[in-house]
Amino acid sequence: MNSVVQHSISKINIGLAILNKRADGYHAIDTIFQSIHLGDTIYFAKHHSVVFSGIAPELPPYMNDMIPYDESNLAMKALRAVQNYTGCTTGGAIHLLKRVPPAAGLGGGSGDAAAMLLGLNTFWDLRLTEAELFQLAKTLGSDVPFLLKGGTARGTSRGEELRYLPTGKAHWLLLVKPEISVSTGAAYNRFNGISAFNSTTIDAVEKSMNDGRMDEAMQRSGNTFEELLFPNNEELAQCKAFFADRGHTVVMTGSGPTMAVYLNQARDALDLQEEIKAAGHNWLSLITRTHAKEELA
Numbered sequence: 001m002n003s004v005v006q007h008s009i010s011k012i013n014i015g016l017a018i019l020n021k022r023a024d025g026y027h028a029i030d031t032i033f034q035s036i037h038l039g040d041t042i043y044f045a046k047h048h049s050v051v052f053s054g055i056a057p058e059l060p061p062y063m064n065d066m067i068p069y070d071e072s073n074l075a076m077k078a079l080r081a082v083q084n085y086t087g088c089t090t091g092g093a094i095h096l097l098k099r100v101p102p103a104a105g106l107g108g109g110s111g112d113a114a115a116m117l118l119g120l121n122t123f124w125d126l127r128l129t130e131a132e133l134f135q136l137a138k139t140l141g142s143d144v145p146f147l148l149k150g151g152t153a154r155g156t157s158r159g160e161e162l163r164y165l166p167t168g169k170a171h172w173l174l175l176v177k178p179e180i181s182v183s184t185g186a187a188y189n190r191f192n193g194i195s196a197f198n199s200t201t202i203d204a205v206e207k208s209m210n211d212g213r214m215d216e217a218m219q220r221s222g223n224t225f226e227e228l229l230f231p232n233n234e235e236l237a238q239c240k241a242f243f244a245d246r247g248h249t250v251v252m253t254g255s256g257p258t259m260a261v262y263l264n265q266a267r268d269a270l271d272l273q274e275e276i277k278a279a280g281h282n283w284l285s286l287i288t289r290t291h292a293k294e295e296l297a
């Protein structure tokens, strides 16, 4: 192919129970993944060697400073994994346009890794099967397998074991990220074996999702990371309460700190953005939508 454009997706977790710490250092979790439209774009163009660059013009400077456009970028790690697996020596000028806030609990870097796998498969005409892509994805991170396809799925083990659920209609969300960035590893390390949430919590979420009631699913959910992070981050609890106090259903996604606020209609987001501004909070907010069944590949 002369050129390829590959869009990535990101996710929210509707409920996340950390169950226990495993012998390999990872944590066994139980979660419901829901993919959302917010995503990055990777551009591939012919070039004699591999060159990689990136840019994030829509993100604030402090977030830009966090994103490396070098070998440590998860997208580049995905490219190296593909080269190792296939032995492919073709080049490419690859450019990553970032829109997903980093270290936000949205699986931004993981989505780029998944998009790199998919994009290279087309660009280099590798003909890797879905199973091969899934295996490669697993080696890159716990969230990467889900972000290959998206939709709605229950994730267990370290999050890579997926049972797909029916995806319903699209729902509008306002994603709100306080200026706190959370390292996933450090957040997991706070777990001391105790949580109010377990697989029964996630069973209830799954039931509501299967009934097509995402609002109810969010209300029934719980996230162990809220228990781990809120006591030391007053602003996080404050951020969640800001929306709950206004009658909105809100959950923290992944290891945080982003809050996903359920909206009955898209224009409610504009009112909320005005209120955030009026209250003097420097929270980044982005309007997005969950994927609907017919929008999935």
Ligand SMILES: C[C@](O)(CO)[C@H](O)COP(=O)(O)OP(=O)(O)OC[C@H]1O[C@@H](n2ccc(N)nc2=O)[C@H](O)[C@@H]1O
Pocket: 013, 016, 025, 026, 027, 028, 029, 031, 105, 107, 110, 140, 141, 142, 143, 144, 157, 158, 159, 184, 185, 186, 188, 254, 255
């Ligand atoms: C918080 C979530 O985003 C929820 O979907 C994921 O569990 C995190 O997935 P991820 O960012 O793809 O995580 P990885 O790149 O696999 O691991 C990052 C760090 O989190 C820890 N980690 C991750 C997943 C997991 N189930 N248990 C863990 O303890 C790992 O030890 C590692 O230090």
Ligand SMILES: Nc1ncnc2c1ncn2[C@@H]1O[C@H](COP(=O)(O)OP(=O)(O)OP(=O)(O)O)[C@@H](O)[C@H]1O
Pocket: 066, 067, 068, 072, 073, 074, 075, 101, 102, 103, 104, 105, 106, 107, 108, 109, 110, 112, 113, 143, 182, 184, 254, 255, 256
């Ligand atoms: N392509 C990438 N995009 C963003 N950050 C990246 C990327 N590659 C590596 N990183 C590094 O990974 C860190 C975590 O960013 P990422 O967006 O993956 O977090 P996250 O959305 O919280 O992930 P998760 O929800 O999977 O835990 C960043 O602070 C950055 O240093």
